[in-house]
Amino acid sequence: MSALLSRPWLRIGVGLVVPALVLIWWQSQATAGGARAIAFAPLQSVGTAFVELAESGLIFSDMLATLSRSLSGLAIGGALGIATGVAMACWRPLDRVLGPLLMAIRQVPLMGWLPLIGLWAGTGGASELIVVSISAFFPTMLNSYEGVAHVERRYVEVGRIYGFTAAQRFRLILLPAAMPLVLTGVTQAFAFAWISSIATEILLGVGGGLGVTMQLAQTQQRLDIILVTIIATALLGFAINQLFCSLRAHLLRWQASPL
Amino acid sequence: MTPQSRIAAVAAPLVLILLWQLACLSGAFPAQVLVPPSEVARTLAALASSGELERHIGESMFRLGLGYVIGALAGLAFGATIALSRWAEAAFGPFFLALWQVPVIAFVPMLVIFLGIDEPFKVAIVILAAFFPIALATFDGVRGVPRTWFEVARVYRTRLPDLVWRILIPATVPAVLTGLRLALTRAWVVLIAAELLAADSGIGQMMEMGRQMFRIDVVLAGVVVSGVIGFALDRGAKAVERRATRWRTA
Numbered sequence: 001m002s003a004l005l006s007r008p009w010l011r012i013g014v015g016l017v018v019p020a021l022v023l024i025w026w027q028s029q030a031t032a033g034g035a036r037a038i039a040f041a042p043l044q045s046v047g048t049a050f051v052e053l054a055e056s057g058l059i060f061s062d063m064l065a066t067l068s069r070s071l072s073g074l075a076i077g078g079a080l081g082i083a084t085g086v087a088m089a090c091w092r093p094l095d096r097v098l099g100p101l102l103m104a105i106r107q108v109p110l111m112g113w114l115p116l117i118g119l120w121a122g123t124g125g126a127s128e129l130i131v132v133s134i135s136a137f138f139p140t141m142l143n144s145y146e147g148v149a150h151v152e153r154r155y156v157e158v159g160r161i162y163g164f165t166a167a168q169r170f171r172l173i174l175l176p177a178a179m180p181l182v183l184t185g186v187t188q189a190f191a192f193a194w195i196s197s198i199a200t201e202i203l204l205g206v207g208g209g210l211g212v213t214m215q216l217a218q219t220q221q222r223l224d225i226i227l228v229t230i231i232a233t234a235l236l237g238f239a240i241n242q243l244f245c246s247l248r249a250h251l252l253r254w255q256a257s258p259l
Numbered sequence: 260m261t262p263q264s265r266i267a268a269v270a271a272p273l274v275l276i277l278l279w280q281l282a283c284l285s286g287a288f289p290a291q292v293l294v295p296p297s298e299v300a301r302t303l304a305a306l307a308s309s310g311e312l313e314r315h316i317g318e319s320m321f322r323l324g325l326g327y328v329i330g331a332l333a334g335l336a337f338g339a340t341i342a343l344s345r346w347a348e349a350a351f352g353p354f355f356l357a358l359w360q361v362p363v364i365a366f367v368p369m370l371v372i373f374l375g376i377d378e379p380f381k382v383a384i385v386i387l388a389a390f391f392p393i394a395l396a397t398f399d400g401v402r403g404v405p406r407t408w409f410e411v412a413r414v415y416r417t418r419l420p421d422l423v424w425r426i427l428i429p430a431t432v433p434a435v436l437t438g439l440r441l442a443l444t445r446a447w448v449v450l451i452a453a454e455l456l457a458a459d460s461g462i463g464q465m466m467e468m469g470r471q472m473f474r475i476d477v478v479l480a481g482v483v484v485s486g487v488i489g490f491a492l493d494r495g496a497k498a499v500e501r502r503a504t505r506w507r508t509a
Binding site: 113118119194202203223 | 481482
């Protein structure tokens with residue numbers, strides 16, 4: 001029986017059954033009338049909403065806004081994260097002071113900072129960017145720290161034999177050896193920044209973006225628009241993640257592949 | 260942990276609190292921007308003695324507990340099913356992976372339309388947040404069980420309940436427990452976000468109300484409480500994980 005599944009067309013067909021059933025169920029709920037039909041948007045209206053959003057270009061400007069917010073957050077939080085992680089791994093006293101402090105800060109759920117930052121920076125784009133930057137900070141900081149702190153001792157010893165200066169040791173040994181984990185951190189940080197961009201947009205609802213459109217559509221009871229934005233979120237998130245993974249593989253192509 | 264780092268672990272937050280207190284005493288920050296830790300402690304004590312804090316924590320914990328248990332059971336069942344049956348995997352896998360691409364938080368507006376902003380919505384978002392990581396961890400855990408073990412079970416004509424109880428569960432415990440722990444912390448983070456949006460009680464709502472009324476002491480108290488709860492959940496789950504996997508190294 002299971003051998004049948006090795007045929008690709010059959011496998012794809014089986015995979016399409018469940019989504020098709022969900023769509024049929026959805027459509028029947030939407031056309032059944034009554035109070036539920038208001039919540040379930042019929043499929044054709046989802047299609048129209050997509051055409052509408054695509055023609056007005058709104059969906060693309062939203063994607064761009066969310067993407068640029070994530071990337072700005074990644075640039076700010078990621079740069080600070082890498083710098084802090086590397087500094088903490090290189091200089092023990094800093095690690096002792098900052099380490100427990102950052103761990104304490106990390107315990108607070110990210111969105112829990114939003115009310116506080118909202119009080120400080122207002123409920124605008126600045127608060128959104130700060131929260132997104134914080135979300136990108138921790139994965140890069142932790143991974144860079146791990147990467148530099150756990151460089152194999154023999155590499156460092158070889159450097160000592162060659163009489164490397166501190167700068168040479170950092171550039172020629174620590175940095176390349178830590179690179180895989182640093183890049184893992186950046187990839188994780190992008191995923192965090194992406195999610196927290198959507199979250200802050202939904203919670204604050206300012207400045208444009210996929211989350212803002214979703215939130216607005218929710219107040220207008222436009223489930224069709226919400227579905228289009230959810231699909232756009234999924235596709236874009238998936239695409240960027242793939243891009244980061246292949247970028248990571250490209251940057252690390254000099255590494256021997258693990259056996 | 261060396262004694263030195265243990266001291267540092269305690270000393271660093273104390274130093275932070277001290278600096279924070281001194282910064283506030285110096286008058287550099289107006290009270291609308293930052294209040295001293297002593298003030299936050301006083302607010303916490305007041306909230307605790309009026310029973311308000313207990314109510315908020317209780318509500319949040321109830322939502323977390325209920326949603327997490329439902330999400331975890333569904334995730335375990337689903338993950339095990341698609342791992343054990345190739346047909347189930349082919350049928351549900353692609354749909355599951357497509358949904359997995361959507362951040363849980365992006366389902367919030369849709370759930371609000373279907374469920375309103377009351378209790379069912381908050382429990383539902385916790386269920387979703389718990390379901391996906393647990394289903395994936397269970398799938399990976401069950402797939403990681405060597406095929407030969409199943410073959411041995413077949414040779415012995417092990418019945419399904421015995422197969423689940425004596426082979427599947429012990430073999431998958433470590434992966435599943437890690438998934439359960441990660442899901443618990445994620446569910447807590449998502450719940451706080453959902454409570455910020457809409458709630459009449461809960462830690463997230465306490466902070467949001469504090470923000471709207473410019474009560475920075477209440478907001479900071481909420482930050483502290485949510486951090487302590489998050490820490491306790493993670494530590495508790497890690498302790499359970501260690502206990503349950505102890506036999507492996509023994």
